[in-house]
Amino acid sequence: METEIINWKEYIDEEKFENLLEDIFDSQGYSISLFNNEGKKLVRKNRDKQNHLVCEELRENENFCNEHYLKAQEAITGKRGNLSFCAKNRERFLFCAPFKTSSGKNLGAIVACKRAKVFDSHGDNLEENEEEVNFLKGITSLLADKIYQDIEIRHLSAELNAKYEELALLYEIGEKTLVSDSKDESVEYIVTRAMETVNPSLVVWSVREENKNIFYRNPERESEDKFISDEIIMEICRKVSRMSSRSREPLILNNLNKYREFAGIWQDPINVLSIPLVSDSKGFGSLNFIECNPEKIFLNDQLKLMESISRSTVTILKNSELYEKLQKLFFNVIRMLLGIIESKDTYTEGHSKRVYQISVQFAKILKLSRKDIFDLQWGAILHDVGKITIPTEIIKKPGKLTSEEYEIIKSHPVKGAELVSTIDEFKNAVKGIRYHHERIDGKGYPDGLRGTEIPLIARIIGIADTFDALNSARPYRAKPSRAFVLAELKQLASTQLDSLLVELLLNNYELFIKLLDSEDYELFEDTNIKGIW
Ligand SMILES: [Fe+2]
Ligand SMILES: [Fe+2]
Structure with a gap:
């Protein structure tokens, strides 16, 4: 010994x-x-x-x-x-x-x-x-x-210190990943913290499902390490991931040259620590720590800590998978609802999507908060959802509506708000739905609110709704000219529409008009609404 x-x-x-x-x-x-x-x-x-x-x-x-x-x-x-x-x-x-x-x-x-x-x-x-x-x-x-x-x-206190640091790291990771709703952001945070702790040359996250490798090079090691090409690193990761996923156990391979599988890959000894990301039922890939300095070998303590960290990573990946599934299901339901509403009136096909897109453009110009953007987006998408309760023959009626029929049509903001208010997440978006037909002069419906009594998101949805309607063809008229739309907008400022928003629209007219015809919808990446259309 x-x-x-x-x-x-x-x-x-x-x-x-x-x-x-x-x-x-x-x-x-x-x-x-x-x-x-x-x-x-x-x-x-x-x-x-x-x-x-x-x-x-x-x-x-x-x-x-x-x-x-x-x-x-x-x-x-x-x-x-x-x-x-x-x-x-x-x-x-x-x-x-x-x-x-x-x-x-x-x-x-x-x-x-x-x-x-x-x-x-x-x-x-x-x-x-x-x-x-x-x-x-x-x-x-x-x-x-x-x-x-x-x-x-001294040993004990060093050990205690190391344990404390491990615990603090795990706690921090737990906290951070609880509040973040972005999978990539969470995993990147974990990798960065792990990199600070282990200080390897680089970390590679091999994502199994997408069959890709994401590289995180250690900025502190750039000048120190010999340059090894991405291709060689990828080749190493492929082989190591295969080994660790097969065994479902973390692996330390200090000096790859010792192993037959890696013979001839790179002239200098490379050390690798590979942590498979596996849950009971599924392998998500692996986190691979690569060390180009042969003297810095990986130790068992590091393996144990990284194993704990990988558990948090797997939880994030599992939750995110579940979240994506639920989101897909939810989006399908929304799409189905929009399909039903728009099928009631062929002239409004794509209307909800355009109102959404114009509203989002307003939100960008006004630099609204993330929370307001969320409410505005869902308010805009669902603003006419109450039309689902209106008989198709009234919506599609070619001639003039009776006052009774008109009242039925006018009930759609309240009906929509009632429908959506059952969803907790949308309790603020509901305001956008209920008040999108209010007018600045107080002559709108359902409550006759005036000016700033009308919530901002409802004023935005209101102008987006009108702008799309003004630019649409109707059974009784062709698509109106630009001059007509501009004149109408100016006339509606301060009566029906918020004059400041009208001004904004006129000042950015080209931007807005392009959105009406654009198939390429720009979405807010950080609000996770991608994929609804
Ligand atoms: Fe409406
Ligand atoms: Fe509408």
Whole structure:
């Protein structure tokens, strides 16, 4: 078994330690040298000039030094077991012993020496000698215990710190991904945080379903790493992903050149940590951490942490899949409703879509908040949904409507608002539906609101609705000219329509008119409404 080399000096408070040595050894007339278990001298303390010379001699006089240093080495390697030994040589007394804790942990060796004042070479006092040796043995063990305690405390606190950082990271990721409704944004956040923690050359998210690899290069490593082409990285990721998805277990492959599958891919050793993104029923791909510096190998601790992170990623991917399915279902229902409404009147085909698109253009110019945009979008899409309750023969009636029939038509904003108000998410969008036929002068319906009493989203939907109607052909008229539409708009400003919105429309007329004919509908990416049309 490999022995762990302990450079214990890194773990001690040097000043305190020096004082301790001074108290113990200096006062007893000793100079000491302490070695780590590799034989490297970490501490040397000379008491006085003569001792200094002795120690110098230990170091410099080859015969003397080698003999005793080798004995210290034997103490280190344990060849002499726990035995310490003493040597008296002329005027010197030398003590060499393993530097071991009371629990047997080997920290290296201790060599202590002093002038042989106590041990006269002509009259050995063995008793005193033994007492001295026992004293040194005891002190050595106490000292080793003290150092080992410091090492353990430092290790524990480092471990605690690492654990705390892991927990904080997992907590942050959990928090962030709870509030974000964008799958890509969440995964990118996770990858970025993981990159900060592991600091590899790059991370590649292999997305299985779309069969693509998304690269996240580490900006901090750009100058340091040798350039490896995207093709080679992709080839590596393909092979590693296949291995990790097959086993459904995370993998550490330090030095790919060792593995037959990767022979000849890249001349230098590359290290890879691959985390499969799998749930019980499905594989979503993998997160691959690539390290181009062969010395920075991936460790098991990193694997464990990344495994926890991958669980959050899988949850996001699963939720997002579920969300997309539900959204598709919901959009299908909406499309079906719009289909029913528009089938009641062939002249209004595509009307809801155009009102939506014009409203969105207003929202962009007015720089509305994300929340208002959401309400406006759904209000616009569903503004005429109440028409579903109006008999087709009334809607399609070619001649003049009776006042009774007109009242029925006028009920559609209230009916629509009632229908949509059952959906919690749309409680503000409902205002756009209920009030889209109100007029600025208070002569609109259903409530006769005036000016700014009419919610902004309803005023926007109102002008979008009118603009589309003005530009549409009717059974009784062809598509009107631009001059006619412009004149009508100006006339309706301040009576039916919000004059500021009319001004906005006129100032951006080309932009708006293009939207009526455009098939290429620009949508707000961040409101997740893509795919409804
Ligand atoms: Fe309407
Ligand atoms: Fe309408």
